[in-house]
Amino acid sequence: MADALSLAIADLHAFYGDSHVLHGVSLDIPAGECVTIIGRNGAGKTTTLRSIMGLIQKRTGSIKIAGQDVIAAPPEKVARLGVAYVPEERGIYATLDVTENLLLPRKVNDRGMSIDDIYALFPNLKERRRSQGTRLSGGEQQMLAIARVLRTGASLFLLDEPTEGLAPVIVQQIGKAIELMKSQGHTIVLVEQNFRFATKIADRHYVMERGRIIDMIPRAEVAAKATQIQQYLGI
Amino acid sequence: MSSQVIFGQLVVGLINGSFYALLSLGFAIIVGLLGIINVAQGTFYMLGAFGSWMLLNYLGIGYWPALVLSPLGAALLGMLLEKTLISRVYHLDHIYGLLLTYGLMMFIMGAFIYFYATAGRPYPVPEELRGGYDLGFMFLPKYRAWVVLMAVVFCFGTWYAIEKTAIGRTLRAATENPQLTRAFGINVPALLTFGFGVGVALAGFAGVMAAPIYSVSPLMGGDLVIVIFAVVVVGGMGSILGSIVTAFSLGLLEGLAKVVYPQGSNMVIFVIMLVVLLVKPAGLFGHEK
Numbered sequence: 001m002a003d004a005l006s007l008a009i010a011d012l013h014a015f016y017g018d019s020h021v022l023h024g025v026s027l028d029i030p031a032g033e034c035v036t037i038i039g040r041n042g043a044g045k046t047t048t049l050r051s052i053m054g055l056i057q058k059r060t061g062s063i064k065i066a067g068q069d070v071i072a073a074p075p076e077k078v079a080r081l082g083v084a085y086v087p088e089e090r091g092i093y094a095t096l097d098v099t100e101n102l103l104l105p106r107k108v109n110d111r112g113m114s115i116d117d118i119y120a121l122f123p124n125l126k127e128r129r130r131s132q133g134t135r136l137s138g139g140e141q142q143m144l145a146i147a148r149v150l151r152t153g154a155s156l157f158l159l160d161e162p163t164e165g166l167a168p169v170i171v172q173q174i175g176k177a178i179e180l181m182k183s184q185g186h187t188i189v190l191v192e193q194n195f196r197f198a199t200k201i202a203d204r205h206y207v208m209e210r211g212r213i214i215d216m217i218p219r220a221e222v223a224a225k226a227t228q229i230q231q232y233l234g235i
Numbered sequence: 236m237s238s239q240v241i242f243g244q245l246v247v248g249l250i251n252g253s254f255y256a257l258l259s260l261g262f263a264i265i266v267g268l269l270g271i272i273n274v275a276q277g278t279f280y281m282l283g284a285f286g287s288w289m290l291l292n293y294l295g296i297g298y299w300p301a302l303v304l305s306p307l308g309a310a311l312l313g314m315l316l317e318k319t320l321i322s323r324v325y326h327l328d329h330i331y332g333l334l335l336t337y338g339l340m341m342f343i344m345g346a347f348i349y350f351y352a353t354a355g356r357p358y359p360v361p362e363e364l365r366g367g368y369d370l371g372f373m374f375l376p377k378y379r380a381w382v383v384l385m386a387v388v389f390c391f392g393t394w395y396a397i398e399k400t401a402i403g404r405t406l407r408a409a410t411e412n413p414q415l416t417r418a419f420g421i422n423v424p425a426l427l428t429f430g431f432g433v434g435v436a437l438a439g440f441a442g443v444m445a446a447p448i449y450s451v452s453p454l455m456g457g458d459l460v461i462v463i464f465a466v467v468v469v470g471g472m473g474s475i476l477g478s479i480v481t482a483f484s485l486g487l488l489e490g491l492a493k494v495v496y497p498q499g500s501n502m503v504i505f506v507i508m509l510v511v512l513l514v515k516p517a518g519l520f521g522h523e524k
Contacts, residue, residue, distance in 0.1 A: 095411050
């Protein structure tokens with residue numbers, strides 16, 4: 001079992017140029033927990049993940065990973081603490097083939113999965129291992145984006161809409177991979193529009209609106225708060 | 236027209252092509268990775284040549300050590316300039332990088348003209364590479380064969396390093412998506428400095444190779460940049476293979492033009508550039524964006 005990383009965010013503000021996107025976000029995620037961030041489009045979910053990763057330069061507040069403040073750290077330093085990021089746009093490199101995409105992220109430790117284990121989890125990727133990254137279908141690209149971070153030994157995973165636009169059978173496979181991360185004791189922060197998918201996996205749900213966290217719903221209360229959740233998501 | 240003349244010019248074309256290749260290879264790496272149009276590429280070529288001249292005349296260090304030391308010196312200077320100056324314009328429009336490196340070129344060239352004037356200085360061909368081969372149809376000087384061989388080896392080596400090794404994989408990723416690559420734990424700013432050093436070292440290496448053929452002068456490399464620019468545009472911006480193939484082909488075509496139509500030989504590269512830009516704006520090996 002890996003030593004998972006905790007994540008504590010307090011009063012996080014983030015800016016794109018002059019526009020103020022996050023207005024004091026606070027989250028507290030103990031090591032080994034799986035939480036989702038839900039909310040409508042433009043609520044600031046992706047910005048929150050990008051801020052944690054250090055991909056947004058203009059930010060204030062505090063972001064502590066296993067107690068260490070990374071608010072001023074560059075992305076490579078955050079990654080080397082054991083944080084893995086799967087971006088919404090998947091970020092598959094066109095100039096790298098599947099194997100090269102898999103081998104790109106720098107290993108944090110030796111506890112990650114081997115290439116063989118990864119190919120066993122995603123047999124499609126093995127068949128296509130010599131293909132250029134962007135020749136893959138949308139589902140294969142998403143599998144690759146997740147497979148890519150399983151090898152590094154990271155133990156805090158930031159996943160941005162991993163099921164977006166995918167066929168149900170692929171969603172199942174992605175779900176299997178996330179279950180596996182969870183069973184290995186990793187900490188997972190999942191941004192998800194597909195609430196049915198989210199409720200099956202997550203321990204708690206944070207609800208975001210206009211750059212703020214407006215509610216937190218533990219798994220046990222999901223059924224009782226169903227109508228309210230629908231309202232939050234604007235369904 | 237004798238075949239001697241044709242082969243003679245083809246060899247000259249091949250030699251020129253070798254220098255074009257080494258220089259545009261470095262240029263292509265830098266423009267691809269850093270997005271900087273390095274006008275000073277010819278200056279680093281001059282520094283490579285001058286470095287070997289200085290090593291020989293001030294320290295008595297000969298050609299073979301200079302082949303390593305001089306490009307290394309150029310690379311160190313390049314990396315220092317990248318860290319202190321060039322890295323400050325990455326977030327700005329390409330024109331700023333072009334102007335900055337243009338300024339660096341003027342500054343370095345001016346300093347050398349001030350201290351060394353513009354007259355060419357001879358640099359001896361190393362003893363091991365004097366003489367030549369009589370091929371029957373023509374005489375091939377050993378040193379020229381050596382230049383072509385080294386250019387081919389370095390071009391292939393660089394291509395292989397970029398396409399087939401772990402460091403090349405990382406360089407390609409950083410070229411394509413620098414921010415995301417950082418999120419995978421890779422120190423991209425350090426990688427950019429390294430990439431600039433490699434690009435500049437290739438120019439410096441070409442300079443050392445050129446010293447015994449052309450005379451060493453602060454002005455060498457000045458007009459070469461324009462040809463390099465044409466080569467990279469024809470090959471496709473940032474395409475390594477495109478630069479190599481184009482450099483050798485244009486060198487040969489230029490040599491051939493000297494036989495067929497000498498008055499036009501200086502123009503031929505630019506005429507080809509014009510045609511390629513009209514027909515395939517992204518260059519022969521480039522991809523439309």
